[in-house]
Amino acid sequence: MTNDQRSTLFIWLSVCSLIIIILFLGYPGGEAKYPLAAELSSKERLGKLIYFDQQLSEPKGQSCSVCHFPENGFNGIGDPNIAVYEGAVPGRFGFRNPQSSAYASFSPALHFSQEEGEYIGGQFWDGRANSLTEQAKGPFLNPVEQNNPSGEEVARKVCQSSYADLFKEVYGPCACDDLTKAFDFIADAIAAYESSSESNRFSSKYDWYLKDPAAYPLSEQEAWGLRLFETKGNCSSCHPNTAGPYCDRPLFTDYTYDNLGLPKNPANPWYRMPPSINPEGENFIDRGLGDTVKDQAQIGKFKVPTLRNVAVAPPYGHNGLFKTLKEVIHFYNTAGIPGMWPPPEVPENVNRVEIGNLGLSDEEEDALIAFLKTLTDGYEPPELRGKPF
Numbered sequence: 574m575t576n577d578q579r580s581t582l583f584i585w586l587s588v589c590s591l592i593i594i595i596l597f598l599g600y601p602g603g604e605a606k607y608p609l610a611a612e613l614s615s616k617e618r619l620g621k622l623i624y625f626d627q628q629l630s631e632p633k634g635q636s637c638s639v640c641h642f643p644e645n646g647f648n649g650i651g652d653p654n655i656a657v658y659e660g661a662v663p664g665r666f667g668f669r670n671p672q673s674s675a676y677a678s679f680s681p682a683l684h685f686s687q688e689e690g691e692y693i694g695g696q697f698w699d700g701r702a703n704s705l706t707e708q709a710k711g712p713f714l715n716p717v718e719q720n721n722p723s724g725e726e727v728a729r730k731v732c733q734s735s736y737a738d739l740f741k742e743v744y745g746p747c748a749c750d751d752l753t754k755a756f757d758f759i760a761d762a763i764a765a766y767e768s769s770s771e772s773n774r775f776s777s778k779y780d781w782y783l784k785d786p787a788a789y790p791l792s793e794q795e796a797w798g799l800r801l802f803e804t805k806g807n808c809s810s811c812h813p814n815t816a817g818p819y820c821d822r823p824l825f826t827d828y829t830y831d832n833l834g835l836p837k838n839p840a841n842p843w844y845r846m847p848p849s850i851n852p853e854g855e856n857f858i859d860r861g862l863g864d865t866v867k868d869q870a871q872i873g874k875f876k877v878p879t880l881r882n883v884a885v886a887p888p889y890g891h892n893g894l895f896k897t898l899k900e901v902i903h904f905y906n907t908a909g910i911p912g913m914w915p916p917p918e919v920p921e922n923v924n925r926v927e928i929g930n931l932g933l934s935d936e937e938e939d940a941l942i943a944f945l946k947t948l949t950d951g952y953e954p955p956e957l958r959g960k961p962f
Contacts, residue, residue, distance in 0.1 A: 613769055616743050620766025622736045623759055629730050630661035630719035637712065637763065640671040646882020646950055647675035647772060656841050656893030660717045665850060667717045668843035668859060669698055670893035673886065675950075676879045678705055678768035679820045680828050683865070692862060693828045698875045698891045700830065701865045705764035710756065717850060724756030731759055775822050777881065778947040779814075781954060783822070789954055791947060798944025801933070806905075806941055810927050811877045825880035825948065830862045832873035834908055834923040836915035838892040858918060859892065873919025884946040892918075898942045906933045 683695030732749035863872030909929030
């Protein structure tokens with residue numbers, strides 16, 4: 574083989590390698606590998622590019638998807654040993670386990686329901702954002718997350734990105750002229766992607782079961798777990814498995830708030846953050862909704878999360894205390910029994926009516942886990958592999 578032939582072969586192999594990288598790993602700094610659930614609109618595709626862009630943090634390297642990993646239902650990376658996540662700045666940690674961004678678009682704005690006598694809706698564990706658009710701005714500016722000095726700085730980066738033309742196509746040719754408005758557009762695009770059918774797939778085994786119980790039945794253990802979910806386990810009181818007012822399919826949350834009586838998580842690195850990050854140190858108390866609404870009666874309450882994709886989303890709890898589904902279900906089963914658990918982080922307002930002293934056997938706990946595993950998106954019946962849902 575001549576030198577020219579070797580050179581040609583090298584170039585050809587390099588091009589093929591680049592194509593393979595793009596097809597299977599995604600565009601560097603852009604979209605991560607994640608199969609499309611449906612055709613995305615221009616705005617949704619733009620939101621996806623922003624969502625996966627690792628160039629938008631300070632320093633670079635942290636995208637939204639770091640804490641909301643698509644393959645795990647837009648939860649964290651699924652490592653039970655990581656209670657909370659490190660931000661863009663090495664050594665800085667937040668104090669809460671990130672919630673899933675999937676199915677979050679169905680939550681109403683935070684409001685007090687006179688009929689229910691409690692707060693409902695909002696975004697984040699503590700309901701401090703009313704909409705996905707408002708929520709999307711928070712991590713960009715949080716010093717323990719993406720650490721940008723301002724929304725305008727985020728907008729400047731997007732306006733200089735490889736997808737800037739798409740940004741202007743969606744929001745107009747002058748979209749980058751006012752960086753404050755551009756930051757609003759960025760949040761709007763992320764919210765559009767988080768509201769898309771790619772984020773909210775409704776493709777679990779349970780969805781197939783609801784479509785046709787006779788054709789796609791649950792196993793004996795899963796069906797037992799479903800019965801326990803609705804009865805003895807009392808799970809459906811906060812995680813209803815019937816269609817709610819905000820969607821025609823069950824979302825497994827009523828969007829309310831509860832103090833479950835979770836103890837502090839001593840493995841949470843937040844307690845060891847310097848005073849500039851956590852002035853209270855080990856004395857820090859997470860007051861949840863109480864701080865958002867400035868109401869002592871709501872202290873220690875956190876938003877009821879969706880159970881969709883819960884089986885692939887360890888750890889569990891707002892502070893990442895529980896490493897496995899078995900642990901968290903056992904806590905729900907036995908909370909309040911003297912000597913079973915450390916004292917609650919917030920002893921006020923603990924829900925002892927719906928949680929604790931359930932009397933579930935070990936086998937019943939396992940049946941509940943079997944049912945919860947049917948809520949993982951991406952299930953395909955063996956006889957229908959590759960066919961559309």
